[in-house]
Amino acid sequence: MIKIKNLNEENELIIAHKDLAHQKEENEKLLTGLIIANKELVFQNDEKEKRAAELIIANKELVFQNEEKEKRAEELIIANKELAFQNEEKEKRAAELIIANKELAFQNEEKEKRAAELIIANKELAFQNEEKEKRAAELIIANKELLAFTYISSHDLQEPLRKIQTFVSIILENENENLSDTGKYNFQRMQLAAGRMQQLIDDLLAFSRINTTDHKFEKMDLSIIVEEVKTELRDTIQEKHATIEAAELCSAHIIAFQFRQLMYNLISNALKFSQPDIPSHIIINSSIVKDSKLNNRKLSPEKSYCHITIKDNGIGFEPHFSERIFEVFQKLHGKDVYAGTGIGLAIVKKIVENHNGIITATSELNKGATFDIYIPTA
């Protein structure tokens, strides 16, 4: 029995051994599996560490991005506020623009109205212009006729008149002994009348030439003009024992030849109308004046004027003639007392008017006369 028991035991040992071997095998298999699993785990661990490291980096990146986004968000908040403000401003501006637009629309309407009015006014002006052109054309024709008349009077009228005078003077010279005293006297009167007519034609011509000649203004020293006239009137000045004072005259903006005529007429007038027993004394002055001091309605208050005075000690005239003496053919004395045609002062006035000026005369009978001339300085 022990044997069997041993056998059994042996069997059991073998079986146990086999189990152990199997277990060992199993364990080895397990170990191999564990090694593989371990390796796998190590690998996985490694991978996880790598991933973790990557995640750390990614995380940092995210943190950074987050930070950036927060910054951006802050900036956007500011930008948003700014935009909101701008929006408000734009709304205000839009409101203003609406008002301005309405205003412009109104103005536009007004302008259209004005334009319509201007078109009408323009048409009216065009019409007036046309009328003026017609008038100007008519004036040119009238002026040509006047020039023709001037020429006729300067030549054709003078010629027969001169011949009447020449024939009379031949008769008086060559037929003197054949004539009665009455005959001689009548011929002398005839000569005087013809001479007077010649003077009239000459003066009328001078008067009309003041209109027709070109007006060329220049700045000129008035004393030069007075000197020229004094030279021209030298004989009469001597004859009348006249003194002419003309110190310190200013320059004036004048048409020289016309102003010479003006001075000639005024000075020769002063000499002609001197008192018989008193030597003629003529004083000529000039100065620049502002009209504000002059109080003359005919002169512009802003402008300055050259004021020329010609004062004499002659026979003068009654104050109520002070305007009339400037009219054509107006005389205060018979032609036998003072020769003349009554055109001289009319010429003077016309010349002053050509200079856009005025002339006045003040006098009392036998107390001399004063002529005041005002012409613009420019």
Added chain:
Amino acid sequence: MNIKQLNILLADDDTDDCIFFKIALDELLLSTHLTVVHDGEQLMQLLMNETNESPDVLFLDLNMPRKNGFECLSEIKLSKKLNQLPVIIFSTSFEQEVVNQLYQNGAQYFIRKPSEFSQFKKIIQHSLALIAQENTSQPTRENFVITVQNSLII
């Protein structure tokens, strides 16, 4: 002046003025020979005729039929034969611009016909005396116009 007879040519369409001129010359007792033409065309034909001797002086009216004194003066001054001929303008009217133009065109003297016959004579006498001096160069502008006043001085 009696040494040489002056040959005077007068161009004037006005009969009366021609009569005055003749009377004046007669009364002045000058040794002169007067030829008269009555228009500008006649004047130029006479002057341009080769067979005629040129006059010593021409008294020229401005207002003449067919050809006026201005035209005649220009033609005379352009002609080689005639440009030395002294031309005295003899006119009724006196206009400064006209006188200036005539001086520029080469006229010798300008006379405004006086209305007084004694003055008429004096002026003719004076102008003939000036011509007899045989000085045919044009005078200065101041001495261009012969008036009664400057006739009295000489």
